[in-house]
Amino acid sequence: MEHKQEYTHAPVMLEECLLGLRIRPDGIYLDGTLGRAGHSLEIARRLETGRLICVDRDQAALDAAEDKLADVRERVTLVHRNFDQLDEILDQAGADRVDGMLFDLGVSSPQLDDPSRGFSYQSDAPLDMRMDRREALTAEIVVNQWPQEELRRILYQYGEERYASAIAGAIVRARAQGSIKTTGALVDIIRRAMPPQALREKQHPAKRSFQAIRIAVNDELGAVERMLRAAVPRLNPGGRLCVISFHSLEDRIVKTTLADFARGCTCPPDFPVCVCGKTPQIRLIHKKPITAGPEELERNPRARSAKLRTAEKR
Numbered sequence: 144m145e146h147k148q149e150y151t152h153a154p155v156m157l158e159e160c161l162l163g164l165r166i167r168p169d170g171i172y173l174d175g176t177l178g179r180a181g182h183s184l185e186i187a188r189r190l191e192t193g194r195l196i197c198v199d200r201d202q203a204a205l206d207a208a209e210d211k212l213a214d215v216r217e218r219v220t221l222v223h224r225n226f227d228q229l230d231e232i233l234d235q236a237g238a239d240r241v242d243g244m245l246f247d248l249g250v251s252s253p254q255l256d257d258p259s260r261g262f263s264y265q266s267d268a269p270l271d272m273r274m275d276r277r278e279a280l281t282a283e284i285v286v287n288q289w290p291q292e293e294l295r296r297i298l299y300q301y302g303e304e305r306y307a308s309a310i311a312g313a314i315v316r317a318r319a320q321g322s323i324k325t326t327g328a329l330v331d332i333i334r335r336a337m338p339p340q341a342l343r344e345k346q347h348p349a350k351r352s353f354q355a356i357r358i359a360v361n362d363e364l365g366a367v368e369r370m371l372r373a374a375v376p377r378l379n380p381g382g383r384l385c386v387i388s389f390h391s392l393e394d395r396i397v398k399t400t401l402a403d404f405a406r407g408c409t410c411p412p413d414f415p416v417c418v419c420g421k422t423p424q425i426r427l428i429h430k431k432p433i434t435a436g437p438e439e440l441e442r443n444p445r446a447r448s449a450k451l452r453t454a455e456k457r
Contacts (some may be wrong), residue, residue, distance in 0.1 A: 154181030155387055155446045159433050160245055161185060163385040163453040169193045170242035172443060175226035175370065177204050180243055180250030187215035194218055195238050200225040200275040200361075201254050225275060227369035233377055235262060240258075240379040247387045248397075249449070250357075262347035262357060267327030270354075272360045282356050286323050291315045293376040300393065301364070310336045310352055367393055371400040375424055378456035384425070388449045394407070394432070401454050428453040 154160075160182060164172065174183045177199035181321065187195045195213075195217055199205055205221050212219050222232050227247060254260045254274060261271035261282060272282035285294075291311050298307035313336035314323065324327055330349035333349045334342065342348055358364060365389075374384055384401075388394040407423035432450035439446050 153443045154179075154185070154442065154452050155247060155249065156433065156435055156439070157182060159451055160247075160385050160387070161189070163428065163433075163451065164243040164383050165246060166179070166190070167193065167242060171238050171240075172196070172197065173238075173241050173244045175229070175244060175246045175374075176248065177208055177221075178247065178249075179204070180208040182247060184212060184215065185218070186245070187212060187218050188304060190218045193242075194208050194220065194238075194239070196220045196222060196232065196238065198222045198224055198226050198232055202276075203257070219259045225366055226353040227366040227427070229370055229373035229377065235258065238377075240377055241382060242379050243383045244374050244378065245385045245387075246367075246370065246374075247353060248363075249387065249389045249394050249445070256301060263354070264326060264330050264347055264353045265315075270324060270329060272357045276359045280360055281322060282360050282370055283322075285356055285359055286314060286329060287318050294392040296353045297359045298352055300355070302351035302353075303456075304355060304356055306337050306341060312336070329353075363390055364396060367396050368400055371397065375404050375454075378425075380456055382456045383428075384454045384456075386453075387449050387451050389450075394450050395454075397433075397452050401425065401452060405454065423457055425454040425456055428455055434450070 164186065166172065166186060166189045168189065170190070172186055172193065173196045174186060175198045177183055177197040180197070183195060183197050189316055195218055197208065204371045205223055209219060220236055222234055222236065233239070235349045255262045258266040258268050261268045270281065270283040270286055273280070287289045294314055295307045295311035298304045298310055304310065311334055313332050317323060323332065332353050337348050378384060386397050388397050404424045405427050408417045409418055409419050409421055410417050410419050432452050435446035435449055
């Protein structure tokens with residue numbers, strides 16, 4: 144999930160997404176992860192009397208989209224919210240159901256490029272990492288106040304950091320001497336906690352830890368599941384849901400949640416007849432996720448870990 148700050152900002156698997164959404168000129172669509180508006184622009188260009196609702200939790204992304212989407216602006220509604228508030232977003236937009244939704248879960252928003260926002264281990268800044276600055280929880284609170292075991296858990300689970308225990312212990316010892324307030328101070332603590340061989344790896348030693356703290360601050364994985372649970376019921380019959388994930392934890396949530404909606408009956412296999420009454424709400428368009436082709440990978444290396452899953456409302 145650290146992917147997108149390091150490369151160019153071309154929209155990932157654009158053609159595959161447009162194909163998956165099956166855009167109708169008069170349809171209502173939602174791009175739940177506006178970012179740099181690459182997908183949004185191409186969706187809106189294919190609309191005539193239709194409408195596109197663009198959502199981002201970062202105001203900076205919405206401000207930048209005003210210019211990017213200027214030519215199609217009359218067909219676009221910009222919304223400053225987290226995509227897990229999907230019901231409220233659609234209710235306020237007056238859209239009972241939509242014909243397609245796209246969620247690109249990669250972190251491409253302009254805040255990653257702004258050193259002052261505290262996402263980067265490459266520059267010294269206040270420990271913030273909030274995608275939405277209206278939220279109260281910051282990286283400084285996580286680093287200075289969360290218990291050692293909880294720090295170890297998020298570093299291991301969200302960052303897949305094998306030195307999670309050592310780093311969590313080092314953070315707790317350091318903060319006992321005084322608050323950890325900057326990204327630079329945190330990077331130093333992480334470096335000192337890791338064995339020499341880990342510091343020789345190609346990847347920056349703080350990369351996985353910063354990813355884990357960012358996911359925790361923004362509740363990124365919880366938001367993905369809440370979004371999916373809300374999205375399926377708000378699709379019109381035949382409407383499509385396209386989700387691009389970049390991280391194994393995200394993809395697992397997408398895969399299992401969509402499988403739940405596609406399965407229907409949840410009765411134990413030894414029941415002679417169904418008593419739960421649940422029927423499949425979606426059908427999965429592909430058994431396995433679509434990945435970027437060789438041409439795109441050459442052009443856009445950040446697409447390397449991208450997986451696109453598409454479902455259709457029954």
